Amino acid sequence: MMSATMTLPEGFADLAELAARWARPTENARSAIRWTASAEDFAALHAAMMPRLDAVLARLEGCPLDGMDSAETRLFCLAAAFAEAAPHHELYGGSAEVPHSFSARRFVPGHGDTPSWSTALR
C-alpha cells in the first residue's frame, strides 16, 4: 500500500509510476535525476505528461503554494520535473546535457535545496 506521501490527487493515479521516478521537491534533487536520464526516459516522460498537462495545471491552479496537501505536493513535484525536463526532449534531442554548453554541474542555484513551492525564493 502506498504511503500518504506517495499518493497523487484523485484522477491522477495513472501518473504514479512517473512520480516515483521523477517527482522531487527541490531543483537540486530534480537535476540529479535529469542528469542521468536517457533519451528514452525523457521521451517517456513527455509522452505521458504532455497529454495530461492541461489537467495537471488545472488541478494545480486551485492550489495555493503554501497550502497543498501531500498528494497535491507530489503532483506539483512531478509537474516541476516535467517543466524542467521537457526541453531535453523537445529541444536537445534527448540529451541530458544542454548541447554545446557549460557544465550544468558547475552552476550553483541559490535556491537549489529549497522546496520549489516555497514562497520565499530570493
Add this chain to the structure above:
Amino acid sequence: MNDLGSTGLRPGAEALSHLGRSVEAIRAELGIDPVSVEAIRDPAIYALEREKIFRRAWLKVATAWEIPAIGDYKVKELPVADASVLIVRGKDDRIRAFHNVCTHRGNKVVPTSDFETFGRARANVVTCRFHGWVFGTDGPLRSVPLEGSFGTLDKACLGLREIACESWEGFVFINFADPPEQSLREYLGDFATLFGGYPYAEATTAFRYSTVLECNWKVALYAFSEGYHVPTIHAGSLPGFRGIEHADFKLIGPHASSTIYGLGMEAAESTARFAGLFHAGTDHGPRPDLLPPGINPTGRSDFQFELPNIFPNLLIHLASGCGYPGMAYFTHQFWPLDHGRTLWEGINYFRPARNAAERVAQLHVNALHRNAWLEDTATMEDTFTGIRSGAIDEMQLMDQEFLIRHAARTLDSYLAA
C-alpha cells in the same frame, strides 16, 4: 531612438531622446577600430581596476526585498576589494552597509559560508563569536565582555566601519570610497530615469544562479553585452528566434543601453502551454505599459527586453513579461575573484505565483533561461584562454557590440583618472 523622429513617441519619451544614437552616431562617437584585449590579458591592469574602479564606483550588492524585515541581513564577500560586507536593515528600517569586521581584532562579526550569507539579527544586534562583542544593526558597539579589563576603551569610536550605501528602485549599492565622489543618483545619472519607475520590487520571486568562471571578469561581462551571438550560441535553447533586432542604442555617461526586438522563438509544445498560463492574466502576461517611457519609446509590439550595461559590472535586462514568458526582468553581475577568476551571478525575477500551476510555469521558463545561460557561459573560459595565448591582440567589434566598445572606453577613462 535609432533614426526616429519626435513623432509617435510614448508620453515622456522625449525627455530622454538625447540618449539615443543612430548606428552612424555610435560609429562616429565610439569609433570602428578594433579594441585592444590588453585590459583583459594583463594582470597589472586588473590590479589597477581593483583600486580605480571597484573602490571608486557604486556597486550593487543587494536588493531591498532580499532583506525585507527589520534585522534582516546579507553578507556579501567581495574579494575584489578584500572585503566582507554586511548589509543590514536597521530598527529604523534603513539599510546600511558595514565592513563585516569586529573592531576588537578583526574577526568576521557574522560568519559566512559562501559568497552570500543571509540571516536575521536578533534584538537588532550582531555579536562576534570570537569574544562576544555586540554591535547594533545601525553600527555602534553596544557591549564588550569584561570591558573593565581593557583599562580604557572608547566604545564610541569602535562601532562597525560603515560603507557608503544608497538605494535606487530597491537595488542596494555600496561605494568603498570615503566619501564617494558622487551620490548614487548622480552616478547613475540618466540611467536612473531611463530605467526608473518600473515596479521591480513586485517581482520578488528570484531564481539565482552563480558559478566561478576561470576567466577575466570582462570576458564574462562582454559575452552578455550583445545580441549578435543569439542566433548561433542559442540555436539550442532559442530555436528559430525570428527577426531579432538589436537597436535603440543609448549612451548614458559611463553606462549604456540598447533594446532587443524580435518576433520571439518558435515555442516548443510545453513552452506554449506554460506561456498560455501566464498570458491569460495581467499579473504575469506582457506588460509593455509598465516599461518606463524611454524604453521602447514607440511602443513596438515586438519588444523583447532592454539590455543595458551599468558600469562597472551590472546588467538589468528589463522585459516586463514581453520576452521570456512571465519574466519581469533578469540581472547579471560579474565579480572578479582574481585576474583570471570571476564569480558570475544571474538572477531571474518573476512576480509571485498566485497558485502552484503558475509556479510550475515559472520553473519551466526559469529552466529554459538557465539553459541559455549554460550556452552563454560555455564560451568564456575558452575566450580567455585564447586571449591569454597571445594569438590575438584586438577584438573586432560590430555595431551590435557597441556596449563592449563603450565599456572598454569607460574602463580606460577610469584607469587613466
